[in-house]
Amino acid sequence: MANFRSTRCQLFCAFQLLLLLQTQVTCYRYKVGDLDAWGVPTSANRHVYTNWSNKHQFRAGDSLWFLYPPSQDSVIQVTEEAFNTCNLKDPILYMNDGNSLFNITSPGKLYFTSGVPGHCEKLQKLEISVLFANGSALPPSYDTSALPATSPAYPTVFGSIPAASSAALPLQSFSASIAAGVGLAIALICGGM
Numbered sequence: 293m294a295n296f297r298s299t300r301c302q303l304f305c306a307f308q309l310l311l312l313l314q315t316q317v318t319c320y321r322y323k324v325g326d327l328d329a330w331g332v333p334t335s336a337n338r339h340v341y342t343n344w345s346n347k348h349q350f351r352a353g354d355s356l357w358f359l360y361p362p363s364q365d366s367v368i369q370v371t372e373e374a375f376n377t378c379n380l381k382d383p384i385l386y387m388n389d390g391n392s393l394f395n396i397t398s399p400g401k402l403y404f405t406s407g408v409p410g411h412c413e414k415l416q417k418l419e420i421s422v423l424f425a426n427g428s429a430l431p432p433s434y435d436t437s438a439l440p441a442t443s444p445a446y447p448t449v450f451g452s453i454p455a456a457s458s459a460a461l462p463l464q465s466f467s468a469s470i471a472a473g474v475g476l477a478i479a480l481i482c483g484g485m
């Protein structure tokens with residue numbers, strides 16, 4: 293009982309902190325797949341990543357957090373063509389530390405899948421539409437041939453994005469520019485739910 297109450301209190305404090313931070317900072321860290329994290333979808337939930345992606349609105353400055361067992365999986369960013377054909381060769385970005393943060397830096401489409409052969413075919417793949425700064429979205433079925441399929445992931449732009457995003461639910465999101473320690477504390481609290 294006491295445990296339950298103190299957890300509630302911690303959650304409440306974390307929530308307050310997030311509200312506070314969100315008045316100044318509007319970048320979000322999204323945990324890909326939520327509770328399912330990053331892995332081969334189960335047969336009961338084959339469209340987990342499509343559904344997850346449709347549920348959120350992503351903007352430049354946000355980040356995608358992929359969690360998976362590093363010995364069994366990885367994340368690669370690929371072109372649209374490679375995404376559609378499950379071509380794992382020459383990915384744009386390869387991450388395999390099990391706890392990978394991808395920083396979204398520009399609007400358009402982003403494509404991810406697993407670097408492990410066979411996983412892409414089993415629908416472990418994620419397509420993200422990043423909104424323009426003015427809030428315009430690309431329609432879900434937008435033909436991306438007119439746009440560069442990818443954007444470089446490198447510059448870390450947290451804290452410098454003037455945006456007014458209210459896209460994510462506070463408890464599913466993180467202010468990306470919080471000091472790492474605070475972020476970790478909140479992650480632990482939320483992860484403990």
Ligand SMILES: *[C@@H]1O[C@H](CO)[C@@H](O)[C@H](O)[C@H]1NC(C)=O
Nearest residue numbers: 337338339340341342343344
């Ligand atoms: C996920 O998406 C698929 C197809 O897009 C749909 O059939 C299914 O009902 C969705 N599941 C949930 C839980 O929304």
Ligand SMILES: *[C@@H]1O[C@H](CO)[C@@H](O)[C@H](O)[C@H]1NC(C)=O
Nearest residue numbers: 355393394395445446447448
């Ligand atoms: C995204 O930003 C975080 C925090 O600044 C950094 O640790 C991480 O390596 C970045 N990710 C990529 C793919 O550059």
Ligand SMILES: *[C@@H]1O[C@H](CO)[C@@H](O)[C@H](O)[C@H]1NC(C)=O
Nearest residue numbers: 399423424425426427428429
């Ligand atoms: C938003 O910005 C994009 C890219 O600059 C532009 O193509 C689009 O027309 C803009 N939408 C609105 C509603 O201003």
